[in-house]
Amino acid sequence: MRHLLTPLDLSVEELETLMDNAEKIKADPEKYAHVCDGKIIATLFYEPSTRTRLSFEAAMLRLGGKTMGFATADSSSAAKGESVADTIRIISCFADIAAMRHPKEGSATVAAKHSRIPVINAGDGGHQHPTQTLTDMMTIRALKGHFDGMTIGLCGDLKFGRTVHSLIRALLRYKDVRFILISPDELKLPDYMTDEIKRNGAEYEEITKLEDAMPRLDILYMTRVQRERFFNEEDYVRLKDYYILDMPKMELAKEDMIVLHPLPRVNEIAVEVDEDPRAKYFEQVQYGMYIRMALICMLLDISL
Amino acid sequence: MSGNENREKYKLNVGKIYEGFVIDHIHAGRGMKLYKDLGLEKLDCSVAIITNASSKKMGKKDIIKVECPIDRFDLETIGFMDHTATVDVIKDGEIINKPKLSLPKTVKNIIKCKNPRCITSIEQGLDHIFVLTDPEKEVYRCKYCETKYGEQ
Numbered sequence: 001m002r003h004l005l006t007p008l009d010l011s012v013e014e015l016e017t018l019m020d021n022a023e024k025i026k027a028d029p030e031k032y033a034h035v036c037d038g039k040i041i042a043t044l045f046y047e048p049s050t051r052t053r054l055s056f057e058a059a060m061l062r063l064g065g066k067t068m069g070f071a072t073a074d075s076s077s078a079a080k081g082e083s084v085a086d087t088i089r090i091i092s093c094f095a096d097i098a099a100m101r102h103p104k105e106g107s108a109t110v111a112a113k114h115s116r117i118p119v120i121n122a123g124d125g126g127h128q129h130p131t132q133t134l135t136d137m138m139t140i141r142a143l144k145g146h147f148d149g150m151t152i153g154l155c156g157d158l159k160f161g162r163t164v165h166s167l168i169r170a171l172l173r174y175k176d177v178r179f180i181l182i183s184p185d186e187l188k189l190p191d192y193m194t195d196e197i198k199r200n201g202a203e204y205e206e207i208t209k210l211e212d213a214m215p216r217l218d219i220l221y222m223t224r225v226q227r228e229r230f231f232n233e234e235d236y237v238r239l240k241d242y243y244i245l246d247m248p249k250m251e252l253a254k255e256d257m258i259v260l261h262p263l264p265r266v267n268e269i270a271v272e273v274d275e276d277p278r279a280k281y282f283e284q285v286q287y288g289m290y291i292r293m294a295l296i297c298m299l300l301d302i303s304l
Numbered sequence: 305m306s307g308n309e310n311r312e313k314y315k316l317n318v319g320k321i322y323e324g325f326v327i328d329h330i331h332a333g334r335g336m337k338l339y340k341d342l343g344l345e346k347l348d349c350s351v352a353i354i355t356n357a358s359s360k361k362m363g364k365k366d367i368i369k370v371e372c373p374i375d376r377f378d379l380e381t382i383g384f385m386d387h388t389a390t391v392d393v394i395k396d397g398e399i400i401n402k403p404k405l406s407l408p409k410t411v412k413n414i415i416k417c418k419n420p421r422c423i424t425s426i427e428q429g430l431d432h433i434f435v436l437t438d439p440e441k442e443v444y445r446c447k448y449c450e451t452k453y454g455e456q
């Protein structure tokens with residue numbers, strides 16, 4: 001039995017196969033509409049999320065399976081003080097696979113240890129969010145064709161932004177990927193991540209001004225400054241609108257650059273950018289569902 | 305008798321032990337912490353702690369001597385706390401082993417993760433496990449949240 005806790009739980013070959021399968025599903029969804037008949041996914045969301053939870057549920061429903069779960073900690077036994085270990089032991093009796101989001105870092109590791117069914121980490125605090133990474137990787141491969149030699153700008157909250165950490169780890173396994181890390185000092189990438197970039201011999205640069213990076217980027221990955229990661233409201237208010245991608249900044253970028261965002265977007269991408277053909281963040285959501293369909297099949301040992 | 309000889313004659317010393325272990329060359333100041341982390345305060349046995357003993361090699365050092373059955377021996381904790389210390393294992397009044405200390409790959413329940421966002425802060429009965437991620441810089445990270453020990 002396998003789990004997906006971090007993007008590195010999949011080898012490069014497995015990731016490529018997964019993306020191939022997602023492409024197959026995307027090309028002919030009807031063919032795969034019943035491969036999960038009789039299977040149940042439990043979506044255990046201790047933290048509010050619309051996109052990720054619905055994406056998992058849509059993925060399972062489109063494969064012919066069913067869904068169950070909870071959408072906030074208040075509606076689960078966690079409100080009564082039940083541990084993650086006990087919750088997953090119980091869920092293992094009901095479902096065939098589980099996707100879990102929890103505000104505490106490392107919670108998915110704990111769940112996997114006690115689970116009898118595959119566990120997918122759907123976000124554990126500011127730590128990891130591997131299926132967002134699979135979504136990002138699939139979007140990049142579909143739109144740019146490859147990863148090698150890409151220059152990717154990661155902008156916004158690089159400190160608590162789990163999607164950023166996971167994406168960097170996944171991209172480090174490809175050749176000559178360059179990272180431009182764009183953030184205010186307070187939200188810089190943690191040292192364990194910059195250490196990892198260094199250890200892998202990849203190039204990176206830390207800057208604070210988005211405009212300086214724009215002309216060099218193949219991919220711009222915008223992130224939201226997340227209120228729920230701050231203990232201090234004052235810091236959040238000061239940093240939340242630090243970066244706003246608008247059309248004057250887009251004009252500095254290459255014609256084939258793509259803009260991605262894990263969503264939800266607040267103010268960091270001006271609505272005017274949505275009309276620009278380089279804005280790909282809504283397409284990204286669609287890819288997310290297909291890659292989750294492929295992942296569910298892989299973890300349930302269903303060959304496509 | 306010269307001043308130095310006098311000093312040698314009257315220096316603080318603790319007698320030999322019959323069964324137990326001697327941890328020598330502990331960095332000065334770390335002895336008491338090691339005593340606590342090894343759980344020696346909870347053992348019903350004789351323990352001598354010498355702090356700031358003079359050392360030719362180190363200037364000052366701490367020493368711990370414990371008279372106890374030698375199966376109660378936690379090399380991992382000693383290695384984590386001070387891997388440059390030396391250990392003599394003693395049985396029947398003789399040194400029977402001088403195990404080499406090294407940084408353990410993982411340490412369990414010796415230190416706690418202080419990251420308030422870590423699952424260890426709320427999950428009952430969860431071991432606090434740290435993994436050696438950079439042996440050169442002696443960096444340990446929480447197995448769950450990856451926060452560096454000492455960073456919080």
